[in-house]
Amino acid sequence: MGTWDVGPFGNDTAADFSGTLDEAAAEKRAGIVHDTLTRVIDTAGYLEAPESEEAVAAAALIAAQCPEGEPTDPVYGPKEPLPDLMDLRDLALQALDRVMTAPSELMELWDESDGGPWRTSIRNLRNVLMPQPPAQQLTLL
Numbered sequence: 001m002g003t004w005d006v007g008p009f010g011n012d013t014a015a016d017f018s019g020t021l022d023e024a025a026a027e028k029r030a031g032i033v034h035d036t037l038t039r040v041i042d043t044a045g046y047l048e049a050p051e052s053e054e055a056v057a058a059a060a061l062i063a064a065q066c067p068e069g070e071p072t073d074p075v076y077g078p079k080e081p082l083p084d085l086m087d088l089r090d091l092a093l094q095a096l097d098r099v100m101t102a103p104s105e106l107m108e109l110w111d112e113s114d115g116g117p118w119r120t121s122i123r124n125l126r127n128v129l130m131p132q133p134p135a136q137q138l139t140l141l
Contacts, residue, residue, distance in 0.1 A: 009075075014054065030083045040052060040054075055098075058092065060125060062088050066129065100119075
């Protein structure tokens with residue numbers, strides 16, 4: 001596993017995933033993100049690290065489109081424009097939950113080192129992806 005950072009694009013697999021998106025036809029990109037997330041969600045047994053790393057990157061792409069989302073990594077994130085992925089927020093949350101549920105190789109690998117910052121990164125992604133309650137309107141009496 002070539003990993004250099006705790007962020008969603010801080011590993012070779014996520015960088016390769018970005019390349020796959022860039023090489024795909026524009027109309028296929030949302031489907032690739034969708035399929036990446038559902039593959040992880042549907043894994044009942046041992047979840048391999050590469051699938052998890054792709055799912056975390058996919059979730060970060062969706063989070064980047066949210067109001068409080070951080071832009072994707074300018075070096076390792078996709079260079080080509082992505083379609084609106086906001087309808088995949090729930091799938092992204094489910095995929096992140098699966099990555100953080102045993103048996104998960106990526107979680108185990110981070111637990112072998114100082115996984116705290118990585119867990120914080122995942123938690124931050126989840127917080128951005130969570131639907132926000134509608135703003136309450138103040139009524140003047």
